[in-house]
Amino acid sequence: MTSANPNIDQRQRFSFDNTDIRGEIALLENSYQAVLERHDYPALIANAIGELMAATALLSSNLKFAGRITLQVRLPGNVSLLQAESNEQGELRAIARYDDQANRRELALDDGQLAITIEPENGQRYQGITAIQGGDIAQALTDYFEQSEQLGSRFWLFCNGQRAAGFMLQKLPSSDNNDPDAWDRLTHLASTIKADELLSLSHRDMLHRLYHEELVRTYPHSALSFHCTCSKDRTGNALHQLGYDELNDMLNETGSISITCEFCQQEYRFLRDDVEALFPERHPH
Numbered sequence: 195m196t197s198a199n200p201n202i203d204q205r206q207r208f209s210f211d212n213t214d215i216r217g218e219i220a221l222l223e224n225s226y227q228a229v230l231e232r233h234d235y236p237a238l239i240a241n242a243i244g245e246l247m248a249a250t251a252l253l254s255s256n257l258k259f260a261g262r263i264t265l266q267v268r269l270p271g272n273v274s275l276l277q278a279e280s281n282e283q284g285e286l287r288a289i290a291r292y293d294d295q296a297n298r299r300e301l302a303l304d305d306g307q308l309a310i311t312i313e314p315e316n317g318q319r320y321q322g323i324t325a326i327q328g329g330d331i332a333q334a335l336t337d338y339f340e341q342s343e344q345l346g347s348r349f350w351l352f353c354n355g356q357r358a359a360g361f362m363l364q365k366l367p368s369s370d371n372n373d374p375d376a377w378d379r380l381t382h383l384a385s386t387i388k389a390d391e392l393l394s395l396s397h398r399d400m401l402h403r404l405y406h407e408e409l410v411r412t413y414p415h416s417a418l419s420f421h422c423t424c425s426k427d428r429t430g431n432a433l434h435q436l437g438y439d440e441l442n443d444m445l446n447e448t449g450s451i452s453i454t455c456e457f458c459q460q461e462y463r464f465l466r467d468d469v470e471a472l473f474p475e476r477h478p479h
């Protein structure tokens with residue numbers, strides 16, 4: 195079922211001439227599989243993570259600066275957290291938190307929250323949170339944009355365990371609209387997307403299948419990949435916050451401190467010299 199597709203791990207922007215509507219299409223395979231290789235997620239969670247990664251890939255195209263967007267689905271039940279992140283270059287990572295009792299058949303999003311956080315490398319962090327009213331992740335995103343951004347947005351997200359795919363339409367706040375029926379017409383057409391189409395067709399074929407009677411303008415593709423932002427330096431900074439005495443106690447017990455990144459499973463080991471180096475003020479020349 196995985197045929198050659200030129201748009202694997204790519205996203206593409208498109209817009210419709212004479213309207214204030216634009217869209218984004220994304221297809222993930224290697225970037226998604228890189229997450230699954232690092233975690234033994236049950237199928238239900240693996241699929242939800244795929245949908246969330248696809249959504250994050252779509253939204254990260256809106257980042258106009260160096261920084262990061264994080265999507266979190268926070269739930270009250272046995273699956274407590276689904277999280278996916280991307281920087282402006284489409285470098286993605288994701289994680290799920292759940293317990294052994296996680297229901298393997300159905301993931302109910304009712305009573306959950308969707309949080310979207312935007313963190314520019316330089317500038318103010320922004321976070322919006324909305325209650326999830328049930329439905330799926332695509333519906334939760336649509337509700338989020340309606341409530342917190344007052345921006346008409348619709349999402350279609352699919353995952354089959356091998357690939358994840360996303361499709362987004364957004365109505366820009368603009369007066370330049372000569373086609374008042376466009377939003378209804380274009381979203382109605384997008385609602386005919388089938389999972390196997392979005393997961394298998396090239397972006398060009400998908401857009402042609404939906405919009406061959408519309409004036410679609412496409413923009414250059416950009417790459418999507420898996421990348422974890424962890425490093426020994428960042429891990430050291432986190433350890434530093436525990437304080438010297440606490441770290442010293444840990445070293446006395448075990449001889450070294452090992453920290454494993456929960457996103458990528460990379461292990462960082464700190465020996466006594468490494469810990470001392472975190473506190474240069476203790477070693478004046």
Ligand SMILES: [Zn+2]
Pocket residue numbers: 422423424425455456457458459460
């Ligand atoms: Zn990592």
